[in-house]
Amino acid sequence: MIQRLYAHGVRHVFGIPGDYVLGFYDLLEKSKLRIINTCDEQGAGFAADAYARLRGLGVVCITYCVGGLKVANTTAEAFAEKSPVVVISGAPGIKEREKNPLLHHKVREFDTQARVFKELTIASTVLSDPQTALQEIDRVLHAALRYKRPVYIELPRDLVSVPGIPHHEPREIHETSDARILAAALAEAEEMINKAKKPVIIADVEIHRFGLQDLVVKLAVQTGIPVASTLLGKSVIGENHPFYLGVYEGAMGREGVRQYVESSDCVILLGAFLTDINLGVFTARLDPARSIYSTSEKLSIRYHNYEDVRFKDFVRGLVRAKLCRRPLPRFETAGQGRGLRAVARPMSGTTVSKSAPLTVKRLFERLNSFLTDETIVVADVGDALFGAADLHIHDRTEFLGPAYYASMGFAVPAGIGAQVANPQRRPLILVGDGAFQMTGMELSTAVRYKLNPIVIVLNNAGYGTERQMQDGPYNDVVPWQYHRLPEIFGAGRGFLVKTESELDQALAAAEQHTESFCLLEVRLDPQDRSPALQRLAERLAKNI
Numbered sequence: 001m002i003q004r005l006y007a008h009g010v011r012h013v014f015g016i017p018g019d020y021v022l023g024f025y026d027l028l029e030k031s032k033l034r035i036i037n038t039c040d041e042q043g044a045g046f047a048a049d050a051y052a053r054l055r056g057l058g059v060v061c062i063t064y065c066v067g068g069l070k071v072a073n074t075t076a077e078a079f080a081e082k083s084p085v086v087v088i089s090g091a092p093g094i095k096e097r098e099k100n101p102l103l104h105h106k107v108r109e110f111d112t113q114a115r116v117f118k119e120l121t122i123a124s125t126v127l128s129d130p131q132t133a134l135q136e137i138d139r140v141l142h143a144a145l146r147y148k149r150p151v152y153i154e155l156p157r158d159l160v161s162v163p164g165i166p167h168h169e170p171r172e173i174h175e176t177s178d179a180r181i182l183a184a185a186l187a188e189a190e191e192m193i194n195k196a197k198k199p200v201i202i203a204d205v206e207i208h209r210f211g212l213q214d215l216v217v218k219l220a221v222q223t224g225i226p227v228a229s230t231l232l233g234k235s236v237i238g239e240n241h242p243f244y245l246g247v248y249e250g251a252m253g254r255e256g257v258r259q260y261v262e263s264s265d266c267v268i269l270l271g272a273f274l275t276d277i278n279l280g281v282f283t284a285r286l287d288p289a290r291s292i293y294s295t296s297e298k299l300s301i302r303y304h305n306y307e308d309v310r311f312k313d314f315v316r317g318l319v320r321a322k323l324c325r326r327p328l329p330r331f332e333t334a335g336q337g338r339g340l341r342a343v344a345r346p347m348s349g350t351t352v353s354k355s356a357p358l359t360v361k362r363l364f365e366r367l368n369s370f371l372t373d374e375t376i377v378v379a380d381v382g383d384a385l386f387g388a389a390d391l392h393i394h395d396r397t398e399f400l401g402p403a404y405y406a407s408m409g410f411a412v413p414a415g416i417g418a419q420v421a422n423p424q425r426r427p428l429i430l431v432g433d434g435a436f437q438m439t440g441m442e443l444s445t446a447v448r449y450k451l452n453p454i455v456i457v458l459n460n461a462g463y464g465t466e467r468q469m470q471d472g473p474y475n476d477v478v479p480w481q482y483h484r485l486p487e488i489f490g491a492g493r494g495f496l497v498k499t500e501s502e503l504d505q506a507l508a509a510a511e512q513h514t515e516s517f518c519l520l521e522v523r524l525d526p527q528d529r530s531p532a533l534q535r536l537a538e539r540l541a542k543n544i
């Protein structure tokens with residue numbers, strides 16, 4: 001298993017040991033894989049998810065039930081948002097299970113945890129038989145890579161060092177499309193796109209997961225068709241490309257992008273998840289009669305469904321199809337009279353006093369100009385995610401956010417996983433005070449492994465996103481002194497930020513201080529919100 005994980009590009013394993021998995025930890029420690037110990041299993045799960053999003057496969061390794069069930073939520077997120085995470089759990093030995101004794105950590109039956117994970121993964125296995133174990137490892141890892149979803153491997157502790165069958169060679173499995181159906185689908189798509197006056201591509205998360213970014217860029221360059229992304233797929237292609245429109249998210253997004261996409265007579269959705277958040281809580285107006293919808297699970301063109309067509313083959317086919325070349329259209333934003341891209345660029349200059357209290361809007365505008373080619377932005381649920389939609393990400397895949405399953409507590413551990421996956425990049429972690437209180441202690445893991453994320457805690461005294469819907473004392477959180485956490489960790493630098501000039505100073509200092517993490521506690525008015533959340537509220541009010 002260690003060899004196969006290594007062959008698939010894995011170099012790190014996130015987790016916490018326990019007696020049911022100690023034998024395997026010893027093997028890991030002696031292998032070429034490096035163990036990254038987190039404070040909590042949920043942190044390991046989110047870190048492995050970020051690692052998988054960036055490197056194509058991530059691993060979390062935990063002990064039976066007490067550890068395993070803590071990564072149920074992170075595995076659910078990886079499933080829902082298509083991230084290939086391998087969950088390896090220790091378990092009681094097969095011999096120990098005879099006569100059903102009450103061994104510690106057992107819930108109901110010995111297979112309770114395995115049954116939970118069957119529901120949360122695309123493939124799972126209990127390596128209970130040395131005769132089939134090696135095949136099982138290949139089968140399950142192949143499913144993770146094929147479907148970009150998590151898998152579960154349970155290791156009974158008495159079999160960890162039992163050899164499998166000798167001379168086992170992993171089988172390479174190539175699945176192909178049905179050539180005739182693929183040809184028919186491409187013919188219909190070609191005709192529809194060539195007849196269209198204003199086609200547009202929406203490139204989403206699966207383009208990233210299947211490594212098709214270059215093909216989408218090629219398709220856009222060859223045809224002059226502009227590309228929008230979604231919040232979940234944000235930064236799937238570099239946001240500097242001349243044909244990049246912006247993030248499409250229904251009423252929540254920028255008006256120019258919304259108008260362009262919704263007035264298109266041919267929307268080419270590639271690898272898109274039609275989720276409520278991606279579509280601005282279903283304010284998007286996309287007509288199936290004007291859409292080509294292709295994912296790893298489904299291909300439909302107008303009202304026709306095509307079976308047995310691989311996603312990659314369809315995207316490749318589009319690039320090779322005889323599509324007419326058009327001049328790149330000019331994108332206009334409503335009322336601004338400027339190119340859309342100009343608006344998406346970092347804003348400069350300020351008419352607001354530098355000593356005035358900081359607003360969410362100004363915070364994100366300032367962060368926009370702080371981003372460099374070395375930054376990877378990781379956003380947590382809440383206004384951190386909504387606000388980040390407008391950030392201008394330079395290169396592809398520099399943005400991670402749980403924009404569908406939306407589990408709070410993702411950003412700090414995911415930022416750690418992201419930096420372990422790619423040490424060249426410095427994570428900029430955006431996290432609300434509520435979400436920070438869930439997993440912020442994982443900064444301790446950053447200290448342990450000498451990572452240096454910059455963490456922006458948006459302190460609006462509670463669950464701001466929920467306050468917009470319905471308020472009550474249940475939306476308050478205890479006011480921590482977040483900026484003083486470096487005292488607890490014995491490392492890192494903390495900054496308290498209340499004004500724009502304090503933000504400038506803190507960001508400048510954080511840029512210089514690269515030895516350890518920097519935490520900027522940004523105090524915000526509890527009623528303040530990002531322009532994206534504001535836009536959504538305004539447009540909903542207009543439409544309802």
Ligand SMILES: Cc1ncc(C[n+]2csc(CCOP(=O)(O)OP(=O)(O)O)c2C)c(N)n1
Nearest residue numbers: 382383407408432433434435462463464465
């Ligand atoms: C694990 C989890 N629990 C609860 C929720 C419901 N929820 C969605 S947003 C939110 C508030 C987030 O608060 P905070 O992190 O401070 O961000 P803010 O909304 O204030 O920007 C809550 C509780 C959730 N998404 N995930």
Ligand SMILES: [Mg+2]
Nearest residue numbers: 432433462464
């Ligand atoms: Mg908050």
